[in-house]
Amino acid sequence: MKKFSQLVIVSMLGGALTLGSYKMLMEEEPAFLNDLPIETKAANILPVSYENIYGTNADFTEAAEKTVHGVVHVKNVAVFKQPTTIWEYYSRGGTAGKALRGAGSGVIITPDGYIVTNNHVIEGASEIEVTLNNNQTYKAELIGSDPRADIALIKVDAKDLQYLPFGNSNNVKLGEWVLAVGNPFNLTSTVTAGIISAKARDLGITDGTPQSFIQTDAAINPGNSGGALVNINGELIGINTAISSQTGSYVGYGFAVPSNNARKIVEDIMEFGNVQQGILGIRGQDVNTAISSQLDLPVSQGVVVSDVDSGSGAALAGIKPKDVIRQIDNIEVRRMADLTGYIGSKRPGDVVKVKILRNGNERDLNVKITKYETFAITPIGLEVTNASPEDLKQYNISQGVKISRALKGDKQSQALIGIIITRIDNQVVANISEVQKIMNSKDPSEPISVTFMNREGQEQTYIWR
Known part of the structure; x- marks a missing residue:
């Protein structure tokens, strides 16, 4: 019995020694920077974040299955x-x-x-x-x-098709995950992933009207045009439209029409049969360092107003030249593309809140969107709109219509944008209704003569056959 008691005591002491050694050797407290000797500390400590060091674990499978x-x-x-x-x-x-x-x-x-x-x-x-x-x-x-x-x-002509719900493209954020779904190179049902690289991107590929594309690095190739750009919830936030490439294939940038703009166009077509384009009634340019210095502005971003159309919503609300537009409906306006992109999602008659900067003071103005009326003179490849009093004053004439867009991409047509047309087939025109009346009553096989007022204030007549 005495030997047994000694054996138990020896066993207990051995276990205690083993456990103590394990604690000392295996579970020693880690040494942090402040516990190190002074001579081993870094001279300059930079802020570091170790949160989400391995990135987000985004799951695209559900969005892809919904979208495809x-x-x-x-x-x-x-x-x-x-x-x-x-x-x-x-x-x-x-x-x-x-x-x-x-x-x-x-x-x-x-x-x-x-x-x-x-x-x-x-x-x-x-x-x-x-x-x-x-x-x-x-x-x-x-x-x-x-x-x-x-x-x-x-x-x-079909029923019960799977469809994509529209998302709010105004809410997309830089760095947000997106999927591009389409049929590149006739490879059907292709899904690629990327992030939002930029918003309100203007590529300068149209008639001078600022564009407002969503830019993404999700791979977009020929055949993707018209396909879906969706967020990870499977909501449609853009219609894939263009790529920026010297080869015609994907090199890292793709562009999509924001879903809010696409939805507005589609709803207009379904309800009215055409697109109801609205405008603020201003012309302007992006604020840059030179403009900011010239006008002594306290900001380096925004849109500085250069001209206001009389009778427009902007004029009636009190917007004036040299005002700087900073926000519209709480959407930040850094450049013209931000402004035109948002207006493109609105209809004539909508009221928007515009924050302007005037003489160093900010003020909010409620502006009613007015309708942008145009008429395409197809035989000559030009679109015209009503000339404002300021346009007529600039050319020292009393009536005419202004060329707003070239329907063709040639340089000669593009150079005519902003020019005033005073007569068509020797008939004086004062608005687009009169232009439309002349063109609708005209035999398409007959030549058409158009009289322009050039930038030097001289009338010139050209004949299209």
Whole structure:
């Protein structure tokens, strides 16, 4: 019994020694920087954050599954009849048929078959074919389009289709994860991931009207045009439209029309049959260092007003030249693209709150959006709008209409933007209604003469045949 007691005591002492050694050797408290000897501390300590050091664990599977069934393959098909000339015979043979002119993507936005895509995807199509993700193919009807924004609305005769809900593109943030879904290189149902790289990006590829694209580094290639840009909730925040590339393929940048602008265009087409374009009624330019110094401004960003259209919402609200627009409906305005992008999502009659800076003081003004009225004179490739009193005063004339846009991309047409037309076929024109009346009563086969007031104040007449 005595030996047994000694054995128990020895065992207990051995266990205690083992546990103590383990504590000393294996669970020693870690040494932090402040516990180190002074000579080992860094001379300059920079702030460091170790939160989310391995990044976010974003799951794209649900968004991809939702989106892929709401994006379709759109084909622009040309239909050829029997050749009527020798050139037609040798260029495409002696029989009638169809040819694929181009292809892109589209986004189903209603269960009964309304689809939004890019205007350039379906432009000039004799037929439009749409293929769903389940390989079902439909003939589509063009409902309407806005070439300026490169948005078109088409429809297929179907029911209970999976569609994508519109998200609020004003809420997207830099660095936010997004998916681009489309059919690049005819590879159907392709999903790529990236982030929002920039907002209100102006590429300068139209008639001088500032654009407002969402920029992303999600891979967008030819065939993605008209496809969906969605957030990780599967909400549509943009319609993929363009890439910036010297090769024509993806090199790191893609651009999408914001969903708020696309939705407004689509709703206009569905309700009115055309796009109701609204304007503030101002012209201006981005504030930069030189302008800020010249006008002694306390800010280096915003839009400085250079001119205000008389009778416009801006004029009636009290906006004046040299005012600096800083916000619109609490959306920060850093440059003109921010302003025009937001106005593009509004309709004539909407009221917006504009924060301006005048003489160093900020003030809020309620501005009613007015309708931008234009008429396209297709035979000469020009679009005109009503000239403001300031426009007429500049040319020292009493009436005329102003060229607002060139329908063609040639330099000669682009150079005419801002010029005043005073007569068409020797008939004096004072507004676009008179232009429309002349053109609607005219025989399209007859030549058209147009008299311009050039920038030197001289009238010049040209004839288009």
